[in-house]
Amino acid sequence: MTPRQTTRGAWLAVVAVVAVSLNLRPGATVVGPLMAEILADLGQGSTWGGLLTAMPGLCFAAFGALAVGLAVRVGLNRALWLGAAVTAVGLLARAFVPDAAAFLAFTALGYAGIAVGNVLLPGFIKRRFPGHVAGMMTLYSCLLAVGATLASAAAVPLASVLPGQWRGSLAVWGGVAALAVVPMLAVALTEGSARVRGPRPERGPSLVRSRRAVALGIFFGVQSMQAYTQFGWAAQMYRDGGVDAADAGLLVSLIASFGIVTGLVMATVVERVRDLRGVVVALGVLLVVGYLGILYAPTTVPWLWAVSLGLSGAAFPMALALVTARSRDPHVTARLSAFGQSIGYALAALGPFAVGVIHGRTGSWTLPLWLLIGSAVVMVAAGLVASAPGDVDDDLSGVPGRAPGR
Numbered sequence: 001m002t003p004r005q006t007t008r009g010a011w012l013a014v015v016a017v018v019a020v021s022l023n024l025r026p027g028a029t030v031v032g033p034l035m036a037e038i039l040a041d042l043g044q045g046s047t048w049g050g051l052l053t054a055m056p057g058l059c060f061a062a063f064g065a066l067a068v069g070l071a072v073r074v075g076l077n078r079a080l081w082l083g084a085a086v087t088a089v090g091l092l093a094r095a096f097v098p099d100a101a102a103f104l105a106f107t108a109l110g111y112a113g114i115a116v117g118n119v120l121l122p123g124f125i126k127r128r129f130p131g132h133v134a135g136m137m138t139l140y141s142c143l144l145a146v147g148a149t150l151a152s153a154a155a156v157p158l159a160s161v162l163p164g165q166w167r168g169s170l171a172v173w174g175g176v177a178a179l180a181v182v183p184m185l186a187v188a189l190t191e192g193s194a195r196v197r198g199p200r201p202e203r204g205p206s207l208v209r210s211r212r213a214v215a216l217g218i219f220f221g222v223q224s225m226q227a228y229t230q231f232g233w234a235a236q237m238y239r240d241g242g243v244d245a246a247d248a249g250l251l252v253s254l255i256a257s258f259g260i261v262t263g264l265v266m267a268t269v270v271e272r273v274r275d276l277r278g279v280v281v282a283l284g285v286l287l288v289v290g291y292l293g294i295l296y297a298p299t300t301v302p303w304l305w306a307v308s309l310g311l312s313g314a315a316f317p318m319a320l321a322l323v324t325a326r327s328r329d330p331h332v333t334a335r336l337s338a339f340g341q342s343i344g345y346a347l348a349a350l351g352p353f354a355v356g357v358i359h360g361r362t363g364s365w366t367l368p369l370w371l372l373i374g375s376a377v378v379m380v381a382a383g384l385v386a387s388a389p390g391d392v393d394d395d396l397s398g399v400p401g402r403a404p405g406r
Contacts (some may be wrong), residue, residue: 006218009190013128016187017136019180020084020117020348021143026151026173027091027110029058029231029256033155033249034166036236041166042100050356053232057224057349059111060118065342067119068334077126077188083116084180092174095167110177115345122323123334133324138267139318145259152231153253205337210395212379215385216322217340222348222379223315226287229351229372230255230309234294237365251306258310259317266317270325270387279318280383286312287376295369315379319344322386328393336392352377 029040031052039049071079090110094103125136155169162168207213234255238248270276286308293305323340327333355368 010128012183012186012190013124014136016080016180016183016218017121017125017140018143019183020080020121021140022147023084023087023173023177023180024114024117024121024151025144025148027087027107027114028146028228029252030155030170030173032230032232032252033152033235033245034159034169035232036245037159037166042103044100046356048100048233048356048359050353050360052107052320053228053356054349055104055107056111056114056228057345057347057352059108060115060345061342061349063112063115064119064338064345067116068260068338069115071120071123071334072348075188076120076127077184079116080120080124081181081184082111083120084177084184085113087113087117088174088178088181089113089271091177092171095164095171095174103152110174119338122320122337126324128331132272134267134321137321137324138264138317138338141263141267141320142260142337143234143263144316145234145256145263146233148256148259149253152235152256153250156249183365204321207335207392207396212326212386212390212395213336213339213392214343215382216319216326216336217343218382219315219322219386220319220340220344222375222382223313223319224344224348225351225375226372226379227313227356228348232352233359233368234309235354237294237369238298238302240365241294241302243299243302247302251302254303254306255310255313259313262311262314263317266314270318270321275390276318276387277384278367280315280380280387283312283315283318283383284376284380287379288373291369291373293374293402295366315383316342318383318387326386326390326392328391332393332396348403 035049035053038052039045042048059373067079067083070082074082087110090106090108090113094106094110097103097106121140122137125140126133129136151173154172158169158172159165162172164171231252234253235245235248238251239245243251269279271278290305290307290309290312293301293308298305319340322335324333351372354371358368358371359365
């Protein structure tokens with residue numbers, strides 16, 4: 001391969017990372033600002049809404065657990081391409097189905113594709129850009145926030161001008177997801193499958209034996225639970241507190257937008273700061289302040305509570321950065337990504353569903369918000385362990401079943 005071909009291939013890989021990253025959050029964040037309209041049109045209540053907001057966590061956990069196995073069988077590039085294609089099909093189809101069951105089914109299909117990208121893209125970055133992991137992970141986490149922000153900010157305005165109203169708004173992001181299929185397919189065609197070598201994930205040492213890996217999964221999970229609860233219900237919390245629908249959507253987009261800023265800095269912070277415990281505690285405090293503000297003064301300075309929640313979301317790029325920073329071997333990185341996200345998204349599914357059920361039965365946001373405040377303590381405790389110096393690779397040293405030479 002000539003230097004020119006190598007450069008062209010590198011830029012194609014960058015475009016693929018950009019396209020896939022941008023589409024890993026809009027399918028979920030577009031739902032919250034339109035929740036009231038979706039529930040009314042499909043004839044459902046808060047419990048069904050809780051299930052809908054739990055779908056990202058459920059699907060990311062279930063299908064994310066299968067992603068590494070898929071990459072072993074068909075190759076990393078092909079697996080990411082398949083994930084992008086499935087995402088586009090599911091998100092487009094759900095915008096046009098007439099009933100609630102089909103809507104959930106196609107939502108699950110779209111989220112299954114997103115789960116593949118969630119798990120495998122960090123491994124793709126580690127393998128394709130070994131000398132620029134921190135920079136590419138920063139780009140990745142920033143683009144996740146950009147996608148989340150654009151979808152939540154545009155949800156209500158698009159619904160007001162497009163045919164089908166909320167359906168048209170959802171369909172836009174299905175179309176955008178289809179655009180990600182092209183560069184990822186081009187990478188798969190030009191670079192081959194990029195098969196994952198080494199022992200199959202199930203034959204390696206169990207990551208449950210690593211206290212650090214388990215803590216990272218819990219940290220990732222509780223943070224994700226907070227994020228998807230905010231994406232799914234914060235707009236409705238604001239609306240019920242007296243904020244109009246369009247402004248509520250903008251406030252949720254403000255929450256998501258801080259992921260851009262924090263995504264730019266957290267990978268570097270994780271790479272350069274040895275003791276991250278103070279950062280973890282600060283993130284927990286910001287989370288509590290934001291929820292208390294929504295509970296007791298939703299219309300007083302609503303932007304302040306959104307800013308506080310948005311800054312607390314720095315826990316997400318921190319968790320992503322810790323996956324690569326606390327592992328050395330790319331195979332361990334992929335396994336840790338799958339392990340952490342499977343545990344993480346299983347926990348993430350509980351929060352939005354519980355919030356929907358409790359709100360439906362009590363007609364109030366008081367108990368759900370206090371439960372979310374309490375979970376911030378769990379997030380901080382897990383984060384203190386996950387961010388401690390050291391590698392998961394070292395935790396697995398001498399564990400029976402460990403791959404020779406690792």
